[in-house]
Amino acid sequence: MSIKQAKTPQELAASAFARGLPSTIALSMGETAYWYYPATSAPETTIDGPNSTKTILLVHGYRGNHHGLEAIAGALTEFNVVIPDLPGFGESAGFTGKYNIAKYAAWLLELVERLPIQPTAVLGHSFGSIVTASAAANGLNCPIVFLNPVSSFGRTGAKRVLAALQNGFYSLGGWLPDKAGNALLSWPVAVRFMSVYLTKSRNKSLRNWIHQQHNDNFSDYLDRRVLIEGIRAGEEASVVDFAPNISQPVLVIAAEHDDVTALSDQMRLVTLFSNAQFRLLNGVGHLTHYETPNEVAELVKGFLN
Numbered sequence: 001m002s003i004k005q006a007k008t009p010q011e012l013a014a015s016a017f018a019r020g021l022p023s024t025i026a027l028s029m030g031e032t033a034y035w036y037y038p039a040t041s042a043p044e045t046t047i048d049g050p051n052s053t054k055t056i057l058l059v060h061g062y063r064g065n066h067h068g069l070e071a072i073a074g075a076l077t078e079f080n081v082v083i084p085d086l087p088g089f090g091e092s093a094g095f096t097g098k099y100n101i102a103k104y105a106a107w108l109l110e111l112v113e114r115l116p117i118q119p120t121a122v123l124g125h126s127f128g129s130i131v132t133a134s135a136a137a138n139g140l141n142c143p144i145v146f147l148n149p150v151s152s153f154g155r156t157g158a159k160r161v162l163a164a165l166q167n168g169f170y171s172l173g174g175w176l177p178d179k180a181g182n183a184l185l186s187w188p189v190a191v192r193f194m195s196v197y198l199t200k201s202r203n204k205s206l207r208n209w210i211h212q213q214h215n216d217n218f219s220d221y222l223d224r225r226v227l228i229e230g231i232r233a234g235e236e237a238s239v240v241d242f243a244p245n246i247s248q249p250v251l252v253i254a255a256e257h258d259d260v261t262a263l264s265d266q267m268r269l270v271t272l273f274s275n276a277q278f279r280l281l282n283g284v285g286h287l288t289h290y291e292t293p294n295e296v297a298e299l300v301k302g303f304l305n
Helices: 009-019 066-075 101-114 127-136 157-175 178-185 188-198 204-217 224-236 239-245 263-270 293-304
Strands: 021-027 030-037 055-059 080-084 121-125 144-147 250-255 276-281
Touching: 009 066, 009 204, 009 293, 021 101, 030 066, 030 101, 055 066, 055 101, 055 127, 066 080, 066 121, 066 204, 066 293, 101 127, 101 224, 121 127, 121 293, 127 144, 127 224, 127 239, 144 293, 157 178, 157 224, 178 224, 188 204, 239 263, 250 263, 250 293, 263 276, 276 293
Parallel strands: 055 080, 055 121, 121 144, 144 250, 250 276
Antiparallel strands: 021 030, 030 080
16 A cells, blocks of 8 residues: 555554454563554454464553554554553553663563564654663664654753753642642643644644544553653653664664654764664654654564565
8 A cells, every 4th residue: 555545644543443452461560451453464363373474562652552553553554563551551550669761671571571472573652762772772682663762962952941841840740739730740731732732744634633642642641650750761861872782673763853852863873773774754743653654654664574
């Protein structure tokens, strides 16, 4: 199917949702919920049965859940796809003790090892790219796709101001009493501001759908500790920290107008890997998983095939 004939992101997400099979797995850090999307070319195949089709595990970003990456799953019809909810988000149990990247990476390594079907590759988006990078530098041995990786070499100008506002918002949310703090962190106005700021498409229908996705899923977390410790973990580490220790094949998919990491930093990141490809999506920002899932899927297919 060509890109021009492809389904809309909304249609892709709906098609994945329809074929998604929910499951849970008991890990040492708690129970993880995940969804299995069998390849449409082999719908009779189950995650527990014989399976020769390539399988991709997708790791979603901060404050999201598995629904955020379903449009990409909908476009990867030739592959089996597995999308877990990160610990503390969606339907997955939270961690005991502090949330940090090392703990998330250990969770991902155990999940990959314990899944009934072994992933052929792992894709990490945004915050999920940091988790995936840490795991890849510590034993996750398969091809890796970094989608909108968090890989800043240092914030300047507007990005520094936005980071300060973000930190202030979460610090206030943690300082306030429980009821007020939770209300602030899940405040629909704040969620909509973020959604409007990050969405680059001018397609009204697509924009409205993205805003609704954020409204439905962006506050699907266990408690505010998940958010506050998670945002700090994302500030204290980036893919840059782990890239020199990642030797497996890597695909970096960057976006021209990403507000989280500058394009110049993404291009610099690629030079830190020993075996990496770089692809750029023009006219889009940090929400490639919502705005250009067809294009992302095509790049992933080319990389793995």
